[in-house]
Amino acid sequence: MAGTTLEVTVTMYDHVGGEDALRRLAEAFHRAAVADPQIGRMFRYTGDAHVRHLTAYLVEVFGHGSAFTDEIGGFEHVKKMHADLRITDEQRERFVELMLAAADEVELPDDERFRTRFEEQLRRAAAITTRASRMSQEDLGTRHGTLGRWTW
Numbered sequence: 001m002a003g004t005t006l007e008v009t010v011t012m013y014d015h016v017g018g019e020d021a022l023r024r025l026a027e028a029f030h031r032a033a034v035a036d037p038q039i040g041r042m043f044r045y046t047g048d049a050h051v052r053h054l055t056a057y058l059v060e061v062f063g064h065g066s067a068f069t070d071e072i073g074g075f076e077h078v079k080k081m082h083a084d085l086r087i088t089d090e091q092r093e094r095f096v097e098l099m100l101a102a103a104d105e106v107e108l109p110d111d112e113r114f115r116t117r118f119e120e121q122l123r124r125a126a127a128i129t130t131r132a133s134r135m136s137q138e139d140l141g142t143r144h145g146t147l148g149r150w151t152w
Contacts, residue, residue, distance in 0.1 A: 011063035012117070012150050016108050019059050026054040028102035038094045042085055053077075061121070061150045068147065075147050078129060085133040092130045096122050113152065121150040 016022065030051050033043040043050060056068040057078075068074060087095075099122055104110075108118075 009152070012114070012152070013059065013062035013064040015114055016062065019055070019064070021106065021108060022058040022062060023051070023055045024106040025099075025102055025108060026051045026058060028105045029099050030054065032098045032102060033095070036094065036098060039091050039098070042087075042091075053081075057147070061125075061147055063149050063151070078147075079132045079135065082129045082133040083135065087130045087133040089130070092126045095126050117150070117152060 013022075016025075030043060030046075034040050053068070053072055056072055060066055060068040068077075073080070096119070100119060103115075103118065109115075
């Protein structure tokens with residue numbers, strides 16, 4: 001058909017190179033976070049489990065599968081892991097900075113479309129976990145939805 005364009009939608013998961021790239025991102029972020037004086041205390045006790053869980057989280061929100069929800073607990077797990085951390089706004093911003101630096105370190109795509117959307121979604125996720133870290137025990141017991149997908 002002349003004049004017709006076929007648009008193929010590539011998921012963010014495919015765009016970054018799949019699970020291996022997201023695992024490298026989780027590893028680089030975790031190393032930086034543990035060593036960071038501002039947020040390190042929140043990550044030092046988590047060890048390899050944090051890398052595995054963060055990888056599964058990223059794989060799912062980037063648009064591939066549902067292992068984080070099905071096997072780890074999804075958003076309810078996110079709430080539980082951040083409960084009582086009382087994350088400050090400065091710590092939330094530091095998380096975003098370190099995650100963006102880790103993306104550079106592992107050479108995730110740097111095209112403007114991806115980086116803009118990636119940073120927007122990181123900031124959104126960081127705001128959600130910050131709120132969860134400040135929830136009362138009563139609020140933590142209330143179901144609050146699902147992870148969702150990071151899309152273009």
